[in-house]
Amino acid sequence: MKMLINVPETVVADALRGMAAAHPELAVDVENRVIVRGDAPVAGKVGLVSGGGSGHEPLHGGFVGPGMLSAACPGEVFTSPVPDQMVRAAAAVDSGAGVLFIVKNYTGDVLNFDMAAELAEEEGIRVAKVLVNDDVAVTDSLFTAGRRGTGATLFVEKLAGAAAEEGAPLDRVEAIARQVNENARTFGVALSAVTTPAKGSPTFDLPDGELELGIGIHGEPGRERRAMMTSREIADFAVDAVLEDLRPKGPVLALVNGMGATPLLELYGFNAEVQRVLAERNVTVARTLVGNYVTSLDMAGCSVTLCQVDGELLRLYDAPVETAGLRWGR
Amino acid sequence: MKMLINVPETVVADALRGMAAAHPELAVDVENRVIVRGDAPVAGKVGLVSGGGSGHEPLHGGFVGPGMLSAACPGEVFTSPVPDQMVRAAAAVDSGAGVLFIVKNYTGDVLNFDMAAELAEEEGIRVAKVLVNDDVAVTDSLFTAGRRGTGATLFVEKLAGAAAEEGAPLDRVEAIARQVNENARTFGVALSAVTTPAKGSPTFDLPDGELELGIGIHGEPGRERRAMMTSREIADFAVDAVLEDLRPKGPVLALVNGMGATPLLELYGFNAEVQRVLAERNVTVARTLVGNYVTSLDMAGCSVTLCQVDGELLRLYDAPVETAGLRWGR
Known part of the structure; x- marks a missing residue:
């Protein structure tokens, strides 16, 4: 598998150097691998820190900035x-x-953030934690006890980020993040396997003419494999899998997310089918975001995340955001 | 090759329906295949119209909106x-x-826009035209007499769009577009071939372990094939190919563009190498944009576009833009 890299060992450091060059508004510590908004700490503002394995870009580094x-x-x-x-x-x-x-709910992340919270509190920093576990595909998985954290991470970071930007205190920002996670569900589909730089070949085998329903963002196994389906059929399956678990009583935010290698032309076409199913199921869509946001390197495929929102959550979604990966104004 | 589609025949119409659903701020005419900003016509403002074959998203539909x-x-x-x-x-x-x-300089586009200009003028609309032909890889190509139009299209649309938004008259907007194109050059590289929905298999054969230098955005042949190179070597080759033709006397805008299937992690790492070469060649970079902007469906690879700017062009680059594919504020 050909990659646009030097050697696998320097992929993350190289990307951080490239990010520093492109985004002078960020403070990128390449050696210690931390990406911080350039004006931090902001007086009186709750800080939001996330992270995880690389390979899901723009998540998380591309979501650092005012409003997120x-x-x-x-x-x-x-x-x-x-x-x-x-x-x-x-x-x-x-x-x-x-x-x-x-x-995000992966064993390594959970353990390390737990330890970090203890260490930070020893340094006198008040820390709260919110776990994201939105993926309805499987109960336990390769790297996870319980549900995996996937697409809803974007909504948690955006809405809690907006609350923090407005000056909400820590317990309020934490409550918003928790509310977003509890009201969000995701289901993902892979059309091709993912190749990591270290392995250099696909991490699992997905035969021609088959797709995997319920895939994770690291290529973890999903629910089942089937013969290749149409966009229409995939939308029916994915949206119904989400709605089996989330029965929205109000409007939803919809994230129609690409896994990395699926062209935007296809993603928009898929969105048309997602919107059709949602209309058929009498679900009102307040806002839709289409693009490659929570990715899995070069994997082809998509995921659908729905998040039920009230007026306050919708207001926080609409609040301005200025990051490399997500931006809008009022 | 698996795709997230229904049938090849409806790919473009499906994408337009999905775009209409996601972007209520746009007026999308699915039947007649026109994407218009929702508040058009804007009183006193010059209109900017572009277009081309689908498969390069977000170009062009994703660049419709205020400031572009x-x-x-x-x-x-x-x-x-x-x-x-x-x-x-x-x-x-x-x-x-x-x-x-x-x-963009492709024979079909040029002929059709020429004919459209005549027809529009018969309807009493004043029309000016600017040709984008920035690709230094080859002189003539599969669909082109002269140089192909590729990455610089983004800069032409952004900077001319900003001038129009500020109320500049048609001759001024045209002059800006022409100036941007004349000062911009691109070189692209493919690591994999592209697959169109209609064909369903790669449109050309690129063996394992080889890359193609100087590729076009439709998979048109480039300058040469070589054994796979590192990110560092590709950056040296691509930047030098651009600088052989463009000898900037001032700062440049840099677009480090993905062809579609190359992960953002790799693109940012590649950007680090692009910035290194530019620094070695004493070229000052005013702004850098990294991402998948002028794509070729599922092709893996990248292109580098440099555009020499004066203070006025830089100001137009920095001006606010609100589109699905490109957004920033002041």
Whole structure:
């Protein structure tokens, strides 16, 4: 498998150097692997720190900036960052108002963020944690006890980030993050396997003419394999899998997310089918976001995340955000 | 090759329906295949219309909105739109101040935009045209007499769009577009071939362990094939190919563009190498944009576009833009 890299060992450091060059508004510590918004700490503001294995870009580093994360800690590809990164990030963004750790539910991430929270508190930083576990595909998985954290991470980071930007205190920012996670569900589909730089060949075997329903963002096994389906059939399956678990009583945010290698032309076409199913199921869509946001390197495929919102959550979604990967104004 | 589609025949219409659903701020005419900013025509403002074959998303439809294009006309995949689309677009956006057609240099596009300009002028719309031909790889190509239009299209649309938004008259907007194109050069590299929905298999054969230097955005042949190179070597080759032709006397804008299937992690790492070469060649980089902007469906690879700017062009680059594919504020 050909990659646009030098050697697998330097992939993450190289990307951080490239990010530093492209984004002077960020403070990128290449050696210690921490990406911090350039104006941190912001007086009186709660800090938001997330992180996880690399290979899901723009998540998380591309979501650092006003209105979203204060800092991100990238691990090696598909490998948890270490507690030292998280403590450094917390120290860099804490204004005294405390820090929220946003943790995707993978065993390594959970353990390391737990340890980091203890270490940060020893340094006098108040820390709260929220676990993201939105993937309805499987109960336990390759790297996870319980549900995996996937697409909903974007909504948690965006809405809690907006609350923090407005000056909400730590317990309120934490409550928003928890509410978003509890109201969000995701289902993903792979059309091709993912290749990590270290392995250099696909990490699993997905035969021609088959797709995998319920895939994770590291290529973890899903629910089942089937003969290749149409966009229409995939939308029916994915949306119904989400709606089996989330029975929205109000409007939803919809994230129609690409896994990395699926062209935007196809993603928009898929979105048309997602919207059709949602209309058929009488679900009202308040906002839709289509693009490659929570990815799995070069994997082809998509995921659908729905998040039920009330007026306050919708207001937080619409609030301005200025990051490399997600931007809008009022 | 597996794709997230229903049938090849409806790929473009499906994508337009999905775009309409996700972007209520746009007026998407699915039947006639025209994407128009929702508030068009804007009183006193010059209209900017572009278009081309589909498969390069977010170009062009994703660049419709305040500060950039007024309308876009998507053709079938890798096929020019027809004059009727362009005339409709011109009529929809013309406020009386005239319309600029931004045309990538492919034979079909050039002929059809020429015909559309005549038809629009018969309807009383003042039309100017600018040809984008920035690709230094080859002189003539599969679909082109002269140089191909590729990555610089983004800069032409952004900077001319900013000038139009500020109320510049048609001759000034045209002059800006021409100046940007004349000062911009691109070189692209493919690590894998592209697969169109209609063909369903790769449109050319690129063996394992080889890359193609100087590729076009439709998989047109480039300058040469070589054994796979490192990110560092590719950056040296691509930047030097651009600098052989463009000898910047001032700062440049840099677009480090993905062809579609190359992960953002790799693109940022590649950007680090691009910045290194530019520093070694004493070229000052004013702004850098990294991402998948001018793509070729599922092709893996990248391109580098440099555009020399003066203070005025840099100011237009920095001006606010609000589109699906490119957004920033002041």
